[in-house]
Amino acid sequence: xxxxxxxxxxxxxxxxxxxxxxxxxxxxxxxxxxxxxxxxxxxxxxxxxxxxxxxxxxxxxxxxxxxxxxxxxxxxxxxxxxxxxxxxxxxxxxxxxxxxxxxxxxxxxxxxxxxxxxxxxxxxxxxxxxxxxxxxxxxxxxxxxxxxxxxxxxxxxxxxxxxxxxxxxxxxxxxxxxxxxxxxxxxxxxxxxxxxxxxxxxxxxxxxxxxxxxxxxxxxxxxxxxxxxxxxxxxxxxxxxxxxxxxxxxxxxxxxxxxxxxxxxxxxxxxxxxxxxxxxxx
Numbered sequence: 001x002x003x004x005x006x007x008x009x010x011x012x013x014x015x016x017x018x019x020x021x022x023x024x025x026x027x028x029x030x031x032x033x034x035x036x037x038x039x040x041x042x043x044x045x046x047x048x049x050x051x052x053x054x055x056x057x058x059x060x061x062x063x064x065x066x067x068x069x070x071x072x073x074x075x076x077x078x079x080x081x082x083x084x085x086x087x088x089x090x091x092x093x094x095x096x097x098x099x100x101x102x103x104x105x106x107x108x109x110x111x112x113x114x115x116x117x118x119x120x121x122x123x124x125x126x127x128x129x130x131x132x133x134x135x136x137x138x139x140x141x142x143x144x145x146x147x148x149x150x151x152x153x154x155x156x157x158x159x160x161x162x163x164x165x166x167x168x169x170x171x172x173x174x175x176x177x178x179x180x181x182x183x184x185x186x187x188x189x190x191x192x193x194x195x196x197x198x199x200x201x202x203x204x205x206x207x208x209x210x211x212x213x214x215x216x217x218x219x220x221x222x223x224x225x226x227x228x229x230x231x232x233x234x235x236x237x238x239x240x241x242x243x244x245x246x247x248x249x250x251x252x253x254x255x256x257x258x259x260x261x262x263x264x265x266x267x268x269x270x271x272x273x274x275x276x277x278x279x280x281x282x
Contacts, residue, residue, distance in 0.1 A: 028158065028160050028173035029129050031079065031082070031085070032079035032085050033079050034082060036078075037077070039076050040075040041072070043276055044274070045070055046070075046273045047066070048061075049061055050269070051268065052265040052266050052267065052270060053266075055266075064100040065098070067095070069095045072091070072092045076088050076089075087133075088115045091111045092108075093108065093111050110146075112152075113137070114135050115136050116133050118131055124161075129160045129161065130157075130158070131158045132155065132156065133154075135154040135179075137154070137179070148186065150182055152182060153182075154180075156176065171196070177191045187217045187235070188217075190214075190215070191214070191216075193214075196209060207246045207247075208245050210243055211244065212241055217234055237266045238266075238268045240261065240263065242258055242261070242273075243258070244256055252281040257274075257276055258275045
């Protein structure tokens with residue numbers, strides 16, 4: 001039973017992290033023009049065969065275990081006015097864990113639908129933007145292996161800007177969001193991200209960026225664990241570093257490729273990820 005406990009514990013933590021990776025706000029803190037829409041379908045692949053335990057000790061999964069996940073998401077954002085925008089993200093995940101003993105488990109389905117309203121608080125010379133976003137979370141599943149199966153809400157602060165440095169155009173975004181799930185033992189979570197990028201040519205076709213993001217989750221459920229209902233693992237943390245490359249075919253169509261690595265964590269899998277996203281502005 002202890003082996004099953006550990007297996008499920010890391011399986012869920014890694015799965016939750018993967019869901020988070022899909023919930024990117026591609027427009028970041030920059031405004032979307034009134035009456036315009038941004039559409040971004042994406043695909044993400046995640047692999048892990050090691051993990052950090054509750055003491056942040058890194059070790060391989062028991063019995064040569066391997067966890068893989070393939071996720072899809074559709075993100076949209078629409079500018080209502082100069083001050084307001086609405087957004088939504090719909091993710092679908094396919095998770096798979098197996099080990100040398102023959103244990104094999106696969107879980108798939110829609111996860112949490114997120115609908116948000118963004119308000120642009122202020123700007124400095126239309127170069128630096130400050131905004132706040134409120135998001136409602138609605139689970140679309142009954143299987144506890146896909147998430148917490150609880151409604152939730154998040155408030156996120158965002159700061160974004162751009163400029164010139166050494167003949168290059170650069171941009172940055174900084175975000176921090178506090179999320180609360182409404183169940184009796186629903187976790188409270190802090191999600192943060194910092195990104196800096198630059199264009200590589202004068203035609204603004206090529207760009208690259210680096211990001212450092214993190215996730216901290218805590219709950220009153222700190223010791224008890226149900227090895228069947230793995231959604232009860234609600235206390236974990238991680239930090240991820242990632243590198244992204246983007247190419248703009250036109251002003252309305254771009255593609256972004258991203259590679260990431262979990263560099264530290266607690267009660268979560270140590271994994272690597274790769275994703276591809278399309279940005280459409282019809």
